[in-house]
Amino acid sequence: MRTDGTVLSIEGLKVSLPHREGTIHAVRDVSFDIGRGETVCVVGESGCGKSMTAMAVLNLLPRGARREARGLHWRDEDILKAGERRMRDLRGDRIGMIFQEPLTALNPSLPIGEQLMEVYRRHRPRQKREARARAIDMLGQVGIPNPEERLSQFPYQLSGGLRQRVVIAMALMCEPELIIADEPTTALDVTIQAQILRLLIDLKDRFGLALMLITHDLAVASRVADRIVVMYAGEVVEEAATAEFFARPLHPYARGLLGCLPSAHAGQRDAPLQVIPGTVPSLIGELTGCAFRDRCALAEPACRARIPLTDLGGHKVRCIRADAEEGAS
Amino acid sequence: MAGKAETEALPQPDAAPAAASGGRTTLRRWLSNTGITIGGGLFLLILFLTMIGPFLVPHSAFDQSLVSRLRPPVWAGGTAEHPLGTDHLGRDYLARLLWGGRISLLIGFSTIAVAGIFGTVIGVLAGYFGGTLDFAVRFLIMVRLALPAVLIALAVAFIAGPSLKLLIIVLGLLLWDRFAVIARATTMQLRSSEFVVAARATGASNFTILRRDILPNIVNQLIVIATVELANAVLIAAALSFLGLGVQPPTPDWGLMIAEGKQYLLFSPYLITLPGIAMMVLVLSVNLLGDGIRDVTDPEARGR
Amino acid sequence: MERYAVRQFLLSAAVLVVVSVVGFVLLRASGDLAQRIAGSEALAADVEKVRIAYGLDRPLPIQYLDWALNALRGDLGRSLFFPEDVSTLIARRLPITLGLAALGLGTAIIFGILLGTISALKPNGLFDRLALGGAVLGQAMPPFWLGLLFIIFFGLHLGWLPVSGSETWRHFVLPTAVLAIATMPTIMRLTRSGMIDALRADYVRTARAKGLFPFTIVFKHALRNALIPVVAIAAVQLGALMGGSVVLETVFGVQGLGYLAWESINRADYPVVQAIVLVLGGIYCILTFISDLLHAALDPRMRAQ
Numbered sequence: 044m045r046t047d048g049t050v051l052s053i054e055g056l057k058v059s060l061p062h063r064e065g066t067i068h069a070v071r072d073v074s075f076d077i078g079r080g081e082t083v084c085v086v087g088e089s090g091c092g093k094s095m096t097a098m099a100v101l102n103l104l105p106r107g108a109r110r111e112a113r114g115l116h117w118r119d120e121d122i123l124k125a126g127e128r129r130m131r132d133l134r135g136d137r138i139g140m141i142f143q144e145p146l147t148a149l150n151p152s153l154p155i156g157e158q159l160m161e162v163y164r165r166h167r168p169r170q171k172r173e174a175r176a177r178a179i180d181m182l183g184q185v186g187i188p189n190p191e192e193r194l195s196q197f198p199y200q201l202s203g204g205l206r207q208r209v210v211i212a213m214a215l216m217c218e219p220e221l222i223i224a225d226e227p228t229t230a231l232d233v234t235i236q237a238q239i240l241r242l243l244i245d246l247k248d249r250f251g252l253a254l255m256l257i258t259h260d261l262a263v264a265s266r267v268a269d270r271i272v273v274m275y276a277g278e279v280v281e282e283a284a285t286a287e288f289f290a291r292p293l294h295p296y297a298r299g300l301l302g303c304l305p306s307a308h309a310g311q312r313d314a315p316l317q318v319i320p321g322t323v324p325s326l327i328g329e330l331t332g333c334a335f336r337d338r339c340a341l342a343e344p345a346c347r348a349r350i351p352l353t354d355l356g357g358h359k360v361r362c363i364r365a366d367a368e369e370g371a372s
Numbered sequence: 373m374a375g376k377a378e379t380e381a382l383p384q385p386d387a388a389p390a391a392a393s394g395g396r397t398t399l400r401r402w403l404s405n406t407g408i409t410i411g412g413g414l415f416l417l418i419l420f421l422t423m424i425g426p427f428l429v430p431h432s433a434f435d436q437s438l439v440s441r442l443r444p445p446v447w448a449g450g451t452a453e454h455p456l457g458t459d460h461l462g463r464d465y466l467a468r469l470l471w472g473g474r475i476s477l478l479i480g481f482s483t484i485a486v487a488g489i490f491g492t493v494i495g496v497l498a499g500y501f502g503g504t505l506d507f508a509v510r511f512l513i514m515v516r517l518a519l520p521a522v523l524i525a526l527a528v529a530f531i532a533g534p535s536l537k538l539l540i541i542v543l544g545l546l547l548w549d550r551f552a553v554i555a556r557a558t559t560m561q562l563r564s565s566e567f568v569v570a571a572r573a574t575g576a577s578n579f580t581i582l583r584r585d586i587l588p589n590i591v592n593q594l595i596v597i598a599t600v601e602l603a604n605a606v607l608i609a610a611a612l613s614f615l616g617l618g619v620q621p622p623t624p625d626w627g628l629m630i631a632e633g634k635q636y637l638l639f640s641p642y643l644i645t646l647p648g649i650a651m652m653v654l655v656l657s658v659n660l661l662g663d664g665i666r667d668v669t670d671p672e673a674r675g676r
Numbered sequence: 677m678e679r680y681a682v683r684q685f686l687l688s689a690a691v692l693v694v695v696s697v698v699g700f701v702l703l704r705a706s707g708d709l710a711q712r713i714a715g716s717e718a719l720a721a722d723v724e725k726v727r728i729a730y731g732l733d734r735p736l737p738i739q740y741l742d743w744a745l746n747a748l749r750g751d752l753g754r755s756l757f758f759p760e761d762v763s764t765l766i767a768r769r770l771p772i773t774l775g776l777a778a779l780g781l782g783t784a785i786i787f788g789i790l791l792g793t794i795s796a797l798k799p800n801g802l803f804d805r806l807a808l809g810g811a812v813l814g815q816a817m818p819p820f821w822l823g824l825l826f827i828i829f830f831g832l833h834l835g836w837l838p839v840s841g842s843e844t845w846r847h848f849v850l851p852t853a854v855l856a857i858a859t860m861p862t863i864m865r866l867t868r869s870g871m872i873d874a875l876r877a878d879y880v881r882t883a884r885a886k887g888l889f890p891f892t893i894v895f896k897h898a899l900r901n902a903l904i905p906v907v908a909i910a911a912v913q914l915g916a917l918m919g920g921s922v923v924l925e926t927v928f929g930v931q932g933l934g935y936l937a938w939e940s941i942n943r944a945d946y947p948v949v950q951a952i953v954l955v956l957g958g959i960y961c962i963l964t965f966i967s968d969l970l971h972a973a974l975d976p977r978m979r980a981q
Contacts, residue, residue: 103884135887142885147878152900152976161896162886197976213886514687515694517912518957520919523937524702527949530941531707607818611923614820615938630821637828644828648821656816663812 050221050253051077051100055113058095058104058277065327069095069108071277074352075270077221082247082254084268084285086261086300088323092277093257097223100255101138102130136166139214141224145206145231149198155209156194162216181212184249186242204235208242215246221253228263240267261300265289273297276324276334283358293360296335333362407664414657422473431464433471433624438462442640457642459632465643468624469650475625476606476654479540483605484598486544491551492594498552499559500582509556513549521546522608529617539609539618547601547608554597558590592669599662603655610651626651684968688961692954696747699953700740703946704732712944713756730756747954753947757940762951766933770955772842773925773932777917779848780855785910788860792867793899799872808868811861819858819920823927826850840929851928859913863906870902877901904974911967915960 058070070092077083085093099110102122115123117133125133134140142148150158159181160174167173175194182190185208198206207227214222224243228236244267247254258264264271264285271288273281273296281294292298299319321338324330333339336346345363353365402408426433431454438461444450445457445465456465498509525542532538562568562585571581610627612618619625621632626647633643703709710727711718718726727733731742746753752762795804830850831839841847874880875898883893921934929935933952940948972978 101885103881131887131889133887134885140882140885142878142882144878148882150879150883150897150901152904152974153897161888161892165886165888165892199977210882213882511687511691511694514691515698517915518691518695518960519698520953520956522920522922523941523949523953523956524699526922526938527941527953528702528706530944531703531709531712533707603816610818611820615923615926617941627818630824634824637824638832641828644821644824648818648825651818651821652813652816655818656812659812659815 048078049076049116050079050118051255052114052116053096053100053112054115055111056096056099056115057109057111058092058099059109060105061107062327067326068328068330069277069326070099071326071330072352073274073277073279074113075272075279075282077253077255079220080247080251080253082256082267082269083272084256084258084264084270085272085274086258086264087274088259090323090326091274092326093259093274094225096274097140097225097255097257100223101134101140102127103134132166135162135214135219136217137219137221139217139219139222141207141210141214141222141227143226143229145203145210146198148210149206151198154195154197155201156196159194159209159213159216162213166217177216178212181215182209184215184246185209185212187212203231204238207231207235207239211239211242211246215250218250219252221255222247223255223257225257226259227256229259243267273300276330277326278334278361279352279359280335280361281359282352287358291358293355293358293365294335294362295339295341299338402664402668405664405668407660407662407667409664411657411660411662411664414653415661418473418654418657419477422470422477425470426467426474429464429467429470431467433463433467434622436461436463442636442643444640445642445646448642456646457640459629459643460636463624465646468629469626469646471624472626472629472647473650473654475536475619475623476609476651479536479543479609479619480602480606480658482540483543483547483609484601486540487546487548487601487605488551488594488598490544491548492555492590494548495552495555496559496582496586496590499556500563500578500586502560502563506556509552513552516546516549519546522611525608525612526615526617529612534617534620536619536623539612543605543609547605550597550601551594554593555590558593559586562586562589592665596662596666596669599658599665603658603662606651606655606658680968681965684965688965691961692957693744695957696744696950696954697740699950699957700743701736703950704736704739709944709946713946743950747951752951752954755940755948756945757943757948758945762947765936765948766951766955769931769933769936772930773918773921773934774959776848776851776925776930776932777855777914777921779852781859781910781914781917783852783856784859784863785906787856788863789867789899789903789906791860792864793871793894793902795864795868796871796875796902797894799868804868807864811864814857815861817857819854820923820927822857823850823854823924826854827927842928842930842932847928847930851924851930854924855917859917862909862913866906866909867902870905871898874898874902900974904971907970907974908967911963911970912960915956915963918959919956 053076054074056070056073057068060067060069073092073096075083075085085096087093095104095108098104099112100115100122102110102125104110110123112123115121117125117137122130122133149155156175156178159178163174163177164171178194179190182193187193187205187208193201193209198209201209207230211227227243228239231239240263243254243256246252254267256264256267268285270282270284272279273288273294275294275296281288281292281297283291283293288297289301292301296319302319319338324334324337331349332347333342333350336342339346341364343363348363350361350363352359352361355365437458440454440458441462442460443454443458443462446452446455448457450457454464454466456469459465459468494509494512498506525539525546528542529538568581568585571585576584609618610625610630613625613627614631616631619628621628629647630644633640633647636643708723710723710730710732713730714723714726731739734742743753750763752766754760755762755765758765791807795801795807798804827839827850830836837849838844838847839850871894875894877898879901880893880898883897888897918933921932922938923934924930925932925934926938933955937949937952939945940952
């Protein structure tokens with residue numbers, strides 16, 4: 044269902060890692076597209092395979108990990124079979140990446156200016172001289188005061204919020220079309236979180252970026268996303284446009300998550316905080332059927348069978364009660 | 373761990389890292405480490421051979437025989453009478469090698485006993501009490517490191533007259549620095565840890581805390597240092613004996629044997645190679661054992 | 677930084693004073709120095725003559741102050757054997773030892789870092805296992821014994837290199853090789869573990885996500901951080917090599933400071949021994965200081981302190 048506007052298309056992605064007690068199936072079945080200029084939020088609990096999905100797209104998985112997919116496309120190009128050389132050209136140039144931990148994501152012993160400029164020099168070898176001007180420009184764009192003086196500073200001299208701005212500026216150096224941001228605000232103070240989030244929204248509009256935002260925070264997703272992709276135990280369990288998702292979540296897991304959302308969603312302000320009972324199943328070994336069934340109040344024997352992602356007019360859900368759910372809500 | 377009653381009275385010592393998991397899994401973890409199995413096995417073999425061996429070899433390490441001087445080992449045309457040949461005074465080389473192992477082990481263990489006790493005591497006290505005492509100990513460590521150990525040992529041995537006892541004392545007083553550095557650093561870490569703070573809050577005396585909460589938790593690191601220093605002591609002692617200011621003849625010491633064989637290195641190179649190989653195997657086994665112990669007890673530092 | 681430098685200088689000076697006292701006292705308190713100078717067969721009267729002639733009959737503190745005040749003025753006394761000032765003697769021998777130690781350490785650093793880095797790229801791979809095995813063997817070999825083996829094999833058997841002396845560069849090949857082999861394991865293992873940590877670090881993942889070339893990632897991003905502890909060790913090791921030069925210089929007959937120390941000990945030439953202890957202590961202090969400076973140059977966080 045790729046259209047001309049799609050920058051990234053993931054179909055049936057699987058990632059497995061060797062482990063002492065068996066193979067970890069970290070990503071078991073993930074499919075979704077990201078359109079040009081679109082923001083897709085991938086939400087789910089930690090360990091559900093969100094970050095692995097992102098790293099799999101860039102082919103930056105840890106050593107020993109296996110990646111399989113029915114299809115993985117960057118625009119019209121099959122990047123599943125692309126060599127490391129081609130992927131290197133894409134990384135940092137067409138696809139920028141923002142990490143969770145600004146404290147450790149920057150090299151402690153290189154000045155931040157050098158870390159910014161080297162991306163540009165790497166991908167624009169003919170315009171090396173412009174790297175410095177570009178770095179200053181980008182630091183300004185992400186709201187860092189006195190950018191020129193900052194170039195010679197080292198990461199330890201910057202606060203966490205400023206460091207994350209540097210990481211964002213670094214991802215923007217080569218005017219990418221897609222930014223993958225892996226929990227970009229999680230490690231920051233609450234007040235800084237809001238600032239960084241506003242900056243991301245702002246930059247995305249200013250540069251017309253597509254954004255794949257990985258978060259466990261539905262409140263963040265509701266503010267930023269055009270579309271929401273919910274992951275559970277390595278699978279996409281629901282995908283819908285943001286308004287549609289928050290209005291009519293279909294998967295029992297998504298509903299549980301929304302119940303857990305403490306922020307104000309139309310009349311729920313005083314509702315008690317709900318907790319989904321049970322725990323996430325182990326990802327070691329094969330897992331058949333609905334991964335959520337042990338925690339689901341609506342589970343029935345049929346949930347043990349393999350369940351496909353059903354498309355209900357753009358709202359996709361992986362649940363045998365999908366049709367019924369839709370009727371009910 | 374210390375007495376059961378104490379452990380129950382105070383909940384915190386259980387939080388101490390020394391209280392590792394159950395005995396059987398620990399043992400299996402230790403035995404599955406190549407460093408420990410190979411190094412430890414070799415070391416036990418050397419211990420066994422040096423303790424029992426001299427009784428199995430028909431020749432004495434000291435009996436000279438001018439008619440059978442410089443007999444080559446079996447692979448170089450010698451006979452089974454002297455499987456590793458004889459030295460320039462006709463003494464059986466196998467017997468001397470085995471005796472030499474005893475001397476090396478004696479020097480190694482005595483040295484780390486002296487150095488280990490001294491270094492650990494001052495290191496733990498410095499790390500635990502801090503302040504002026506810590507400054508004094510750090511200064512002492514700096515002085516020790518600035519002193520050229522081998523040179524001092526040689527000079528003292530020359531003036532006082534070389535002997536095995538002197539060698540051990542001098543080496544012990546020169547090789548304590550690493551014990552002190554590690555004991556100090558780990559004690560400082562432990563001092564601010566929760567279970568020590570809790571022990572202090574319950575009114576435990578400094579001595580009790582040092583004995584029950586600090587020492588059991590630094591003992592692993594100290595054992596690793598002990599293996600390093602044991603190897604070090606063996607190597608330095610051999611060098612001193614080689615220079616003639618360590619173990620004195622006719623005591624068979626590997627370093628001394630190399631020195632004695634030096635004159636015959638052209639035609640009887642085994643006089644030099646054999647003691648060296650023996651020393652290498654001993655040091656190798658101790659180092660492997662130390663690396664293995666560190667890998668098992670401190671997985672963070674793996675492979676370092 | 678200035679405050680640190682001043683502090684370190686004062687501390688080093690204090691360390692040197694204590695080192696000189698220890699060296700001084702040990703040389704006199706371990707036994708009868710005068711007897712050693714006169715020789716073991718000397719008559720008691722001759723020993724007394726020696727004692728008075730060299731001022732060894734005076735109280736120890738007086739002897740020390742006398743020596744220390746002269747040393748402060750640069751006068752380290754006269755050798756009992758060579759017709760020279762101790763300072764001239766040391767000035768002539770020191771460069772040989774320093775050069776030999778630097779050559780050995782330099783070789784060890786180049787190969788150690790290279791091997792350590794390659795090992796870290798594939799931990800537990802074939803290369804890594806071989807290199808680690810070699811390192812463990814290298815650490816276990818007594819250097820003086822390895823020196824003798826080299827003499828037997830390269831010097832006598834193959835006849836490629838001279839086995840004793842320090843006249844030409846060829847005399848330095850074997851001792852340098854022994855020093856390098858003795859020092860390399862530490863540097864290699866430290867580089868390896870530092871590189872393994874660095875290659876796992878988040879900033880290396882960032883560098884990969886930036887599309888940088890593997891060469892850049894390894895040598896610019898990872899190695900820079902991995903080398904910080906290596907540098908700290910290297911300077912200290914140079915000091916240790918100089919301290920250990922006694923043994924190796926004796927084996928190879930290299931006319932350096934270590935050999936001088938060895939000869940002087942055997943001749944009871946105590947002014948020379950005393951001075952060498954002081955000089956080696958001073959070199960150790962200087963190297964520690966240099967190591968701290970290098971550390972600061974590599975690690976920006978250190979610079980701030």
